[in-house]
Amino acid sequence: MPVTDVSRTGVMTANREQSAGNLTSVMKEEDVGSVIIEEDDRPVGVVTDRDLVLEVLEPRADPTEVTAGDIMTDAPVTVSGDTGVFETIRQMHEHAVRRMPVTDESDALTGIVTLDDLVVLLADELDNLAGVIESESPPY
Numbered sequence: 001m002p003v004t005d006v007s008r009t010g011v012m013t014a015n016r017e018q019s020a021g022n023l024t025s026v027m028k029e030e031d032v033g034s035v036i037i038e039e040d041d042r043p044v045g046v047v048t049d050r051d052l053v054l055e056v057l058e059p060r061a062d063p064t065e066v067t068a069g070d071i072m073t074d075a076p077v078t079v080s081g082d083t084g085v086f087e088t089i090r091q092m093h094e095h096a097v098r099r100m101p102v103t104d105e106s107d108a109l110t111g112i113v114t115l116d117d118l119v120v121l122l123a124d125e126l127d128n129l130a131g132v133i134e135s136e137s138p139p140y
Contacts, residue, residue, distance in 0.1 A: 003088045004081035006121050007102040007111035013038045016045070016069030020056045023047055023068055034112075036101050037072045041108040043101040045072030078103045081110055089118055 012026055012035045023035050027049060037045035047068050055071040056063050077095040079088050081102050092100060092115060102111040 001085050002082045006117050007113040009111045011112045018068045020066040021063030037068050043109050046076040047072045
């Protein structure tokens with residue numbers, strides 16, 4: 001199954017100049033844990049709720065002065081939409097990331113896939129397998 005089948009297309013995006021305070025508001029309003037930083041429709045960074053805590057809140061920086069470019073993780077690990085789910089999981093493990101922007105053949109952002117999305121998918125598939133085993137098992 002290609003990762004595009006489980007990725008979310010409503011990705012919250014911003015530019016490098018967006019203030020940390022504005023990013024926080026967007027994350028709260030949209031109920032998301034990250035914002036992808038884009039340039040020319042390509043992901044160039046990611047800011048997570050954890051970044052906001054460690055880079056703005058904890059050092060007590062002014063959220064109107066700190067920008068996405070100041071705190072973002074540069075060059076986020078991305079995955080092509082046609083990459084399989086298991087390969088995506090392998091890449092998440094290899095790069096120790098919980099979310100990956102999904103891109104098309106020209107590296108333009110098309111979605112995002114998170115560890116949570118993949119765990120839900122795998123749990124559903126395991127439930128289906130358990131149903132097969134139950135239906136094929138003899139009664140005790």
